[in-house]
Amino acid sequence: MNRSMHLGLRAGERLYVNGAVLRVDRKVSIELLNDVSFLLEAHVMQPEETTTPLRQLYFAIQLMLIDKPNSENAGRIVEGLLASLNRTLDNEDIIAGLGTVETQIGNDRLFDALKTIRAMFPVEERVLAGERSFPRAETHAAAPTAAA
Structure with a gap:
């Protein structure tokens, strides 16, 4: 059995469902009852x-x-x-x-x-931006070495 998906959309927000673009005119809650491909506008x-x-x-x-x-x-x-x-x-x-x-x-x-x-x-x-090393790598490189 498929689980439903609950989405909350704000007024004017778009939802992309199976290639269709839906725009809501007011705040709305939508429940998708079957498997669909969708993206929220923020992810497009x-x-x-x-x-x-x-x-x-x-x-x-x-x-x-x-x-x-x-x-x-x-x-x-x-x-x-x-x-x-x-x-x-x-x-x-x-x-x-x-x-x-x-x-x-x-x-x-x-x-x-x-x-x-x-x-x-x-x-x-x-x-x-040309950075070759990142904080994690710099931590290891900056570790003090034991003197002989």
Whole structure:
């Protein structure tokens, strides 16, 4: 038996359900009674926001989720982006995250893949800003060494 999903929307907020865009004119509570693909407006990335490699990957996975008739085409784009990112990136946190994303996509957990990518955005920003090490790595590097 499927569990229902309760959503609360504010006036003017959009909900993307199986490729359809719904906008509510007042505060409303919605119960989804069956399995549907949906995204809340806050999680939808617009094309002009795809300014980094991870944001491009996010957008392509988002298309797989909200545009089911074209999900096969978007899936091919996702595969290409993942392969390219795995070849070119050397940040261990992002590479590990991409492995998680691939697993989630393989298990048809597209929303989870989007969450994983969103969590990597700050790391990507630091990498693109040229930071080579992060606080966790600096802690180990700055540890005092024992004098002989």
